[in-house]
Amino acid sequence: MSKKRSEDLIQAIKEKGKNIEAEMSFFDHLDVLRGHLIRSAIAICIFATLAWCYYDFIYNEVILGPKHTGFWTYRMMCLLSKNFPSLFSDFCVTKINFELINTEMAGQFTLQMNSSLMIGVIFGIPYLLFELWRFIKPGLNETEQKSTTGFVFFASALFLLGILFGYYIITPMSINFLAGFVVSSDIKNMIEIDSYMSSVATLTIGTGIVFELPVVIFVLSKMGLMTPKFMRSSRRYAIVIILIIAAVVTPTPDILTMMVVSFPLFILYEFSITISGMVERSKKKAELEFYKR
Template sequence: MSEKSKDLIESIKNKGKSLEAEMSFFEHLDVLRKHLLRTLAVVTLFVILAFYFTDFLWHSIIMAPKSPDFWTYRMMCKLVEMFPSIGQDFCITKIDAKIINTEMAGQFTLQMNSCITAGLILGVPYLLFELWLFIKPALHETERRSASGFVFFASILFFIGILFGYYIICPLSVNFLINFTVDDSIVNTFTISSYLSTVFTLTLGSGIIFQLPVIIYILSKLGIMTPKFMRTNRRYAIVLVLIIAAVITPTADPYTMMIVALPLYLLYELSIIISARIENNRKKNQLAVYKA
């Protein structure tokens, strides 16, 4: 066989491999599209459900942190009764501010945005489930077993973060920002879009921050993060946690900052435990392979 014939056959083989890879890529895109469409359908159902319960969503959830009768404020006052040394300033009994709408279609747009956001939050577990179904075929059997609880734990951490943000971070920040004044002659009057943006940002941001153990788990599995590195840099992590707590709760009250900082620090310690467990399992597997 001539040299040119061999080159022609080799180029045809390479072209066939290229076409096979392209088909595989487009097949993966098609599978991903189906997962996204199912997720969109579920989120749409939650959005419709949120529209049905619009009154409850607005009066009992979104606008609740603005009321002095909110659960968090009542618990803070009970803490002052139990521990008077905290100081009466910790007990919040008055939140005086006017919230207004300045756009013609403002309230309708806010209703749409709030229902969509509620649908997205409620749909997060199903989104994670579809993500797991998409990446599961690419994992080895041992990897599937070790990551089998991914959807459950990620969802639990997300909703714990949402509750922490809603009941702790959000009301403390809202109370401070509403009552803060540079000069007594300036009256605080806020737009409803500004209030809604603050509530959603703090609540969703907290839910995302609580995914730290999941992120550390993935990074540890990839060998990027190690428990030694996290223990060595613990002091810097504490400083970073305190900075985040100070930014999230812009108050001069040290008790408020510590209420926010403590759970964040516990998340960091939990991440160290998770990373250490992964490293120990990796060493055991390597030792077993070496002995075999």
């Protein structure tokens, strides 16, 4: 009886040791993750500080850019209207009908601080992805590391492409429509600067996040939660959802503007199907090699 109790005690001590080792490993991982997040936060703060130092250019040329008719997008729209009048007859923007106002004592200081932080986040995202990749990489085997080579580059490139598309296409079209929408001529559009900044940030950063769809599909396909067969069978629903998103983001009455916004989203969806198919083929190839051994 005493021998059995001793064996049980030894086994209990071993199990406890395993649990302690696992807990230490878990907290060690948390400590490593904290280091990566701290470095990412420092990078974002550095970019935000640079944005604060060059705020005159950032505010007047970048943030207020879509408010002026000399903005690149509006000039291209007028060029299309001039060269193709039959297709783009009412495309030229000659006036942005609203004024920006500030109604709070510390409003302009808060505006500079928030917009500098927003710029810091946009430029700090690629470095944040790099730090997350450094954290995840040691837990991957050699095959997984090879298959995910270039993750940071492609994820960052897609995010920046989304930012550019949101800033140069979606934001000016939305601002032009909303500023020109009039219920009554007795109502003057006096937009608070916070509302304007919120709209620009949401449309720009939101589009950057939407452009990460291929990366999300890649991860879900690796986890076995997404397949190209499912995405192809759901294409008709995806088209409807994309058109709804385009209609909400750019609430313009013409179908041409909506198609300009939705077309890149269609391409992203088809590209995501290709990505999912590549992941599925690589999985099948790995399984065949495993059973051949």
